[in-house]
Amino acid sequence: MKNLTPLEKHVIVDKGTERAFSGKYVNTKEKGVYTCKVCDTPLYRSDDKFDSHCGWPSFDDAIPGAIKEVTDKDGRRTEILCANCGSHLGHVFKGEGMTAKNVRHCVNSISLNFDKKKATSKMTLAKAYFAGGCFWGVEYYLEKIEGVKEVTSGFMGGTVKDPTYYQVVRTNTGYLETVEVLYDPSKVSYETLAKTFFEIHDPTQADGQGPDIGSQYLSAVFVNNKEERAVINKLIKILESKGLKIATQVLDKTPFYSAEKSHQDYYDRKGGTPYCHRRVKRFA
Template sequence: MERLSEEEKRVIIEKGTERPFIGKYTNEKSEGTYVCKVCGTPLYKSSDKFESNCGWPSFDDEIKGAVKRVPDADGKRIEIVCATCGAHLGHVFQGEGFTPKDTRHCVNSISLELVKKEHDAKNSLSYAYFAGGCFWGVEYYLEKLKGVKEVISGFIGGHTKNPTYHDVLYSKTGHLEAVEVVYDKSEISYEELAKVFFEIHDPTQAIGQGPDIGEQYISGVFVSNEEERKIILGLISKLETNGYKIATKIFDKKEFYKAEEYHQNYYEKKGSKAYCHGYTKRF
């Protein structure tokens, strides 16, 4: 058994529970295999992971023979443990209707390690940068798309290095609140991403977004190459043909700075929906 931290012992050995929404794999979308933190036994495939919004990683199936089910002493829930070493994983629930398999393995991130597929990092991942008002809402909607592996809230386009949220809000650093989208181009295209971006915020609002008014909240796309610029210009042309007066600005991609941790997955942690963003079909 590898040396465990006190928190790992509390969860894995003493059968505790990790606090919701803080686990590193709650919103993880990379391809690979989740193995036991203690003994390394493969437990779950990433293809069986789904979003339940419960605050912990959820899987609707396990690798055959890898997970053992043990009724809790009070008979109210079914515990799941690694069949090889007995490490506590979490609990399993049925009848909730999340997926056709009607099963949810609710697993503590701290009990797992993800072994990523090599191609996920080397061949298929691309990056896109969108600013559409408060980054909480943009992140909330884009991270739900199939093919999107991660969405990071942060700042882009300014003239100072390593800005904080306070700096951007009060010191006129020139940065926009934005998101970095990590996506698998074999599953979703840049154009498909951009279309959704134009439909989850109001691209006609010039000096902010919803109730958030100010230069840091304007609508913008930061393109990394001429192909992306051509796609954005084409989408804006279509929207204007459809009668929209588009205020979205196009910028060359600049250095992106990740925002403070409390801004990441804000609505997931809060357990609510985005209040200043929503979906409106425009194409």
């Protein structure tokens, strides 16, 4: 990250914060796209910007795949980074009720550029949610599918706000280890993702997955709409017609929380292959 001013380096590299209400984009209302100061990757659309009165530019959504969320070292806040170059942008806060999406990306102006000429149309990426035991293994297989942009390990289905990994595995939070799959529907269908999910874990196991026993390891699909539910139900009927007793739950989507950084891309970072997941062909 060359040619940064001392203040830009303080925020973008050293993860500092610019003074409230001092940034050039706090009150910007023009149409356009906010891009990364370092690599110029499009990050936020002006249509998703709102006035939070917090002193920094606020957005309730990001361009799909442009942002990466990681837990701060203190374990209390969630940092947001440019997914392309890793530049520090700010923090994301959920559950404040400021917009219908209930999310606030609090971004430092100094981490951004603004382009009035870039198109602001929404990208056509979609998200899918699968729980099939330890999320390390599910992530390992799903992220290898062509058309999948990113797979994030996390938690879904519980009641505690911003759960930690140890809360989920050691207490009764109601969460399942779940992966969020960001994919391009023009390159891979939801049904293909779902078929892969049913083939990389044992959907008949009712008490966990492989040696991982417990409620956090149960098999489930969290659906966004009735179309996804219909796809999952169709695939379950196919498997049941082959004599399998399917334990997979089909549940409505609830808030998804990313797991800590140490749980992301686990096998790619550590090497090896999943110990409790393997591909078993179940569909023609």
